[in-house]
Amino acid sequence: AIRMTQSPSSFSASTGDRVTITCRASQGISSYLAWYQQKPGKAPKLLIYAASTLQSGVPSRFSGSGSGTDFTLTISCLQSEDFATYYCQQYYSYPPYTFGQGTKLEIK
Amino acid sequence: QVQLQESGPGLVKPSQTLSLTCTVSGGSISSGSYYWSWIRQPAGKGLEWIGRIYTSGSTNYNPSLKSRVTISVDTSKNQFSLKLSSVTAADTAVYYCARNRIAAAALYFDYWGQGTLVTVSS
Numbered sequence: 001a002i003r004m005t006q007s008p009s010s011f012s013a014s015t016g017d018r019v020t021i022t023c024r025a026s027q028g029i030s031s032y033l034a035w036y037q038q039k040p041g042k043a044p045k046l047l048i049y050a051a052s053t054l055q056s057g058v059p060s061r062f063s064g065s066g067s068g069t070d071f072t073l074t075i076s077c078l079q080s081e082d083f084a085t086y087y088c089q090q091y092y093s094y095p096p097y098t099f100g101q102g103t104k105l106e107i108k
Numbered sequence: 109q110v111q112l113q114e115s116g117p118g119l120v121k122p123s124q125t126l127s128l129t130c131t132v133s134g135g136s137i138s139s140g141s142y143y144w145s146w147i148r149q150p151a152g153k154g155l156e157w158i159g160r161i162y163t164s165g166s167t168n169y170n171p172s173l174k175s176r177v178t179i180s181v182d183t184s185k186n187q188f189s190l191k192l193s194s195v196t197a198a199d200t201a202v203y204y205c206a207r208n209r210i211a212a213a214a215l216y217f218d219y220w221g222q223g224t225l226v227t228v229s230s
Contacts, residue, residue: 095160
């Protein structure tokens with residue numbers, strides 16, 4: 001199975017900050033990567049697919065980049081509603097689909 | 109708007125079989141355009157894909173759970189189901205059902221159920 005590793009596991013930031021989360025795959029996955037946002041007690045919400053395509057309705061302050069093994073999720077100007085846990089997921093090689101361990105974004 | 113809703117017992121005894129159902133509304137599970145998956149998340153931990161089913165009944169499972177998992181579909185009820193046998197406390201988690209398109213480039217999960225907590229305890 002392809003292993004997905006996110007960094008950092010958690011960090012603190014302030015409203016208005018620009019933040020970047022990294023996801024690394026244990027082998028090349030082309031651009032078959034999605035990003036999800038999860039808030040406490042809620043299901044994950046799809047933000048980005050194909051590494052850089054914004055899901056309909058997702059604010060443009062979210063962006064994704066990368067291909068192969070290294071990917072990033074960037075939030076250009078943090079809003080209060082963005083404090084959540086973020087997961088990457090590869091869908092290049094399956095079964096199984098695999099997720100990163102998550103990055104928890106907290107308010108500083 | 110497609111909606112998915114999990115249902116089933118919230119408490120299962122060790123060694124027994126966990127059974128959950130996902131009811132799909134706002135769209136037909138028989139449309140042929142989607143896979144239907146189960147994903148779980150232990151408290152405070154990450155997401156683990158369990159397996160998926162296509163409308164034809166074709167399944168794929170996570171190798172780590174394959175010996176204990178059965179996913180089935182009931183197109184007449186617009187539902188698909190999960191059975192996980194010989195459960196232990198390690199199977200305690202929130203279980204989600206989710207959908208993804210069948211195209212290879214679209215195997216991300218665009219719709220999720222709200223999740224249901226299943227606790228394994230005597």
